[in-house]
Amino acid sequence: MVIRQLSITLSLVALLQNLTAIAQVPETTSGISSDSIQQVIAAKWMTNFSDGKFYPERLLNRAELASIMVRAFRLDKRQAVSKENLVIPDVPRSYWAFNDIQTVLKTDIMKGYRGNEFFPNQKVTRAEALAIFAQAYGVFQFPDDAVNEILASHPDEKSIPTWARKAIATVATEGFLNTDAQGNISPLKPVTRGDIAYVLSKYLQRQQRQPETPEVPIIPNSPQSP
Numbered sequence: 001m002v003i004r005q006l007s008i009t010l011s012l013v014a015l016l017q018n019l020t021a022i023a024q025v026p027e028t029t030s031g032i033s034s035d036s037i038q039q040v041i042a043a044k045w046m047t048n049f050s051d052g053k054f055y056p057e058r059l060l061n062r063a064e065l066a067s068i069m070v071r072a073f074r075l076d077k078r079q080a081v082s083k084e085n086l087v088i089p090d091v092p093r094s095y096w097a098f099n100d101i102q103t104v105l106k107t108d109i110m111k112g113y114r115g116n117e118f119f120p121n122q123k124v125t126r127a128e129a130l131a132i133f134a135q136a137y138g139v140f141q142f143p144d145d146a147v148n149e150i151l152a153s154h155p156d157e158k159s160i161p162t163w164a165r166k167a168i169a170t171v172a173t174e175g176f177l178n179t180d181a182q183g184n185i186s187p188l189k190p191v192t193r194g195d196i197a198y199v200l201s202k203y204l205q206r207q208q209r210q211p212e213t214p215e216v217p218i219i220p221n222s223p224q225s226p
Helices: 002-024 034-042 062-073 098-106 126-137 144-151 162-173 193-209
Strands: none
Touching (some): 144 162
């Protein structure tokens, strides 16, 4: 009887430990920490869904990415936004992301397709998303040799499209790039909400580390510089 009670007690302890471990598992299974997600939510660059969940594994489409880029880089404040609206056959004025799509097109952060269509519901690859992010951030004009050297440490770097190599080298140099455990970039895979949250959280951390411009002390009765 004592042995039976001990066995039951041990089973309950094991069950409680398993439940605790499950509760501690981060929301994402893609290597994106919950901290990264909370940072971009706090910055109001991305949001949870109506049920309060973030769904980091969910794939992004072009309209969603456009909206995120506008918020993260304040593209609506750029001068180009004052241009006349573009005629986009597949994005009517009633579409939820109409203004954001107009903004990314006017600022050349994203491009349209043939016939000025935007394909707002089309899923985005990681190469496309990183290139669009880099376009908003500012693509470093590395020479080709430098780009090749920067990307050489990634086993799948040969699969990066030529048009995206400088952009991804920029993201990698700035420490914004997330890879798998082997260092693969997986440029042709669809980008997830978690992927973008990671890149944006690193960008946000970089902004927060920027020192303030020191003020030059004023020396009384000294001649002013030209």
